Amino acid sequence: MTIADIPWVTVLVIGLIVLVGSYVQGTIGLGLGMLSAPLIALLEPRLVPTMLLLLAIVISGGVLATEWRHINWRAVGWALPARIPGTVLGVWLATSFSYRV
Numbered sequence: 001m002t003i004a005d006i007p008w009v010t011v012l013v014i015g016l017i018v019l020v021g022s023y024v025q026g027t028i029g030l031g032l033g034m035l036s037a038p039l040i041a042l043l044e045p046r047l048v049p050t051m052l053l054l055l056a057i058v059i060s061g062g063v064l065a066t067e068w069r070h071i072n073w074r075a076v077g078w079a080l081p082a083r084i085p086g087t088v089l090g091v092w093l094a095t096s097f098s099y100r101v
Helices: 008-028 032-043 050-070 073-096
Strands: none
Touching: 008 032, 008 050, 032 050
16 A cells, blocks of 8 residues: 555545644643544544554654653663563454454
8 A cells, every 4th residue: 555545635634644643642742543543543544553653653752852851760670570471462362352353
């Protein structure tokens, strides 16, 4: 899929949706997925969730670059290793479900 496959009006509307979702995400810490995902899924379902995951990485990197002085690195040191078992469990659960309805 390329951007040429999507009408320019749809690309413009998706851009505005992402702009508003990114603003809310940067302001209160959540919003890109909650606001953008349902609307983008209605307009162009092929873009969800990949586009939003890539945008979330960019937004998180920007917040990290600007707010690094306020990060509690000790808490990050405890929280990050704890995510590994949860990620493994989540991957196992996601791959164990069948696609049959």
